[in-house]
Amino acid sequence: MRILLARHGETEWNTEGRYQGQGFDIPLSTIGRSQAQALASRLAGFEFTRVVSSPLLRARQTAEIVLGDRSIPLALDPDLMEIAHGDWEGCLDSEVKERDEARRSAWRETPHLVTLPGGESLEQVMARAWSALCRACHGLQSDETLFMVSHDGVNRVLLCRILGLGLARVWAFRQAPVCLNLLEGPDPEHLSLVRLNDASHLTPLFGEAVHRRV
Numbered sequence: 001m002r003i004l005l006a007r008h009g010e011t012e013w014n015t016e017g018r019y020q021g022q023g024f025d026i027p028l029s030t031i032g033r034s035q036a037q038a039l040a041s042r043l044a045g046f047e048f049t050r051v052v053s054s055p056l057l058r059a060r061q062t063a064e065i066v067l068g069d070r071s072i073p074l075a076l077d078p079d080l081m082e083i084a085h086g087d088w089e090g091c092l093d094s095e096v097k098e099r100d101e102a103r104r105s106a107w108r109e110t111p112h113l114v115t116l117p118g119g120e121s122l123e124q125v126m127a128r129a130w131s132a133l134c135r136a137c138h139g140l141q142s143d144e145t146l147f148m149v150s151h152d153g154v155n156r157v158l159l160c161r162i163l164g165l166g167l168a169r170v171w172a173f174r175q176a177p178v179c180l181n182l183l184e185g186p187d188p189e190h191l192s193l194v195r196l197n198d199a200s201h202l203t204p205l206f207g208e209a210v211h212r213r214v
Helices: 012-016 030-042 057-067 093-099 101-109 122-137 152-163
Strands: 002-007 050-053 074-076 145-150 180-184 192-198
Touching: 002 152, 030 057, 050 057, 050 122, 057 074, 057 145, 093 101, 122 145, 122 152, 145 152, 152 180, 152 192
Parallel strands: 002 145, 050 074, 050 145
Antiparallel strands: 002 180, 180 192
């Protein structure tokens, strides 16, 4: 089976540098919708067997734009929602740095050891996101394709597991807006990464798609 794992397009809060998490259901910005349209054009010739998305607006709208007029239903799985940032949600990164500097530094340097205040740890996100991936893959045949739209943090923990990386390495690669990660294999436990953070529908080769982590 093939899995096209995408990140959602940009929101106004991404542009501002605000932590979004789960508590605020922020839609795609005008730029984010344009990014999703670019991804839709990139995937126009693909036939999807199954399409699954996080229910949060920024992911769901991205999936809907890519899905277009295909007759495949869009399934929403809450276990694909972004990591809960808890007390940080709605705050600018500069505000978090001012009031919770030690934890913010640890989140960047030793993220696998941090539980966000009032939120989740990466291990918690991994547990639910991996279950969601397994459900989405269930029953897919070798020649079938899953298109999945999720979030920066969720994509990162899934990719860490697939690559055999510890969660300490969760910031070791990038996930640009509407990037694609292409995975192939017989089942979730035996996936190979074919493409990582492919955003060539937005930028030229080696170009830098704007990446905002929160």
